[in-house]
Amino acid sequence: MKGKSRQDYWKANVRLIATLLVVWFIVSYGFGVLLVEPLNAIHFFGFKLGFWFAQQGAIYAFLVLIVVYAWAMNRLDREYDVEEQ
Numbered sequence: 001m002k003g004k005s006r007q008d009y010w011k012a013n014v015r016l017i018a019t020l021l022v023v024w025f026i027v028s029y030g031f032g033v034l035l036v037e038p039l040n041a042i043h044f045f046g047f048k049l050g051f052w053f054a055q056q057g058a059i060y061a062f063l064v065l066i067v068v069y070a071w072a073m074n075r076l077d078r079e080y081d082v083e084e085q
Contacts, residue, residue: 009080016072020065027053027061 031039036050044052077083 004080009076009082012076012080013073016069016076020069024062024065028058032058 031050032054036054039050039053040048042049074083
């Protein structure tokens, strides 16, 4: 690790995970439970949007979060010079 400390690397990692967990919470609990009634007034591909988020949208969001996490961690590893060879 050149120039930057392990503590900075860890802080950046925790900040990334916390951000992704907030998005996960908003999509799964916020859109799938708390806002389901207002979202159900909107139709998406023939389904009520609240129902769609609870059944399918959250799964798509989770897949996107996995890809974003992998991409961001690779970038962070390169930035702190700890990438795998």
